[in-house]
Amino acid sequence: MIHDVVVIGAGPAGSYAAYCLAVRGYDVVVLEEDPLVGKPTYCSGLIGLEAFAKHNLPINAIIRSFTAARFYSPYGTEALVSSDRPVAYVVDRGEFDRSLARQAQEAGARYRLATKCIGISHVDGGITAEIRGLEGEERIRARAGIVATGVKYNLLNGLGIARPKRFMEAAQVEVRMRDVKEVEVYLGRKISPGSFGWAIPLGNETVRLGICNGGKAIRYLQGLLENPLIKPRLLDQAPRIKSKPIPISPVKRSYLDHVLLVGDAAGQVKPTTGGGIHYSILCAEIAARTLDEAFRVGNFGERQMAMYESRWRKEIGVELRTGSFFRRLGGWLSDYQIDYLIRSYRNPALRDLVQRTAAFERHSGFILTLCCSQFFWDSFWARLKSKVFRPLSGE
Ligand SMILES: Cc1cc2nc3c(=O)[nH]c(=O)nc-3n(C[C@H](O)[C@H](O)[C@H](O)COP(=O)(O)OP(=O)(O)OC[C@H]3O[C@@H](n4cnc5c(N)ncnc54)[C@H](O)[C@@H]3O)c2cc1C
Incomplete structure (x- = not known):
């Protein structure tokens, strides 16, 4: 059986691309190596209102909105940057991913969980994905593929595409902490050289506390937990710290014939903050539109696929460069x-x-x-x- 599109990875990029293709009537199969969608999560889940206004995103995953952020200088000076209306939401990231997957499934996409794609190769008129799942190894064929594997870049090696060049590391814990009313941003060389730390209140004194920087994020987060701005407000001991890399430069090339790269896999992330959810969704929509056109004209060649790259660069290229x-x-x-x-x-x-x-x-x-x-x-x-x-x- 030859599917229309195989999507590799059921994060926001993969599931939104699958949804956009399935609603157009394409036969889409999504491969996810984890046994559950949305688990594990490493993300703070802060997403601008713009993303919800422009795309069909699950509002049931929203925990709360924010109208303000308080910035702290290394010497304790504060600046409250506020708006008269909400500017961002924080979401339950696991529920966000699961709802996106449900939405794609309701549109007709099929999900194969605990199924890892271990290689992609071009065959006449399409691609073959080699997969390893509960029932062993097999190959599935599709006319086109979307690689949305986040920061796991193994498949790119086989495709001859270079991964993003620049990364930062982000570390996060969920703690109980009092008196955090709005998003707090901590700046300074001791806190995180060249970057920042954050606290995002979820309600009931639960706060996502994190750090991103060029490296050693876990060590800097341990330092933040001891910082006089934070320590006196902590209500419990911090549990295990999780960390993960974030790409902060895009790949040089995000397409091949029959194949597109979307989300963190393509480095479509704000270099200023490391936020990648909105850009993943935006580029997933562009990828689906590009493949829809390719199906209509029956051409998945490099020139046709290159339209994806010029479109997403037109949308967010300036943001990535200035960021x-x-x-x-x-x-x-x-x-x-x-x-x-x-x-x-x-x-x-x-x-x-x-x-x-x-x-x-x-x-x-x-x-x-x-x-x-x-x-x-x-x-x-x-x-x-x-x-x-x-x-x-x-x-
Ligand atoms: C600590 C931290 C905090 C963050 N906070 C924010 C924030 O507040 N706001 C924001 O916008 N962004 C934030 N980000 C970034 C955001 O999490 C990512 O940009 C976003 O998850 C990218 O989505 P994606 O779908 O491209 O990749 P992912 O969400 O990583 O999804 C990729 C999926 O592909 C699967 N996969 C990988 N390889 C294979 C394979 N070979 N076969 C099958 N499946 C595979 C993975 O299991 C995973 O489910 C944060 C990141 C970190 C680390």
């Missing part, structure tokens, strides 16, 4: 400059700039406007001078 630039720039700032920027938020002009340009899922407008602002250059120039002429004092 990556900002992450590097942020890594350059000293604790003093970070504190200066947070203090500057008291200035009505900077507040206005943030209110006008900041968006949860798209950071380029804010980054470009900030980088052209006086506050930023005052701070940045001080760092540049200190780097060139003398070490920074007090750090």
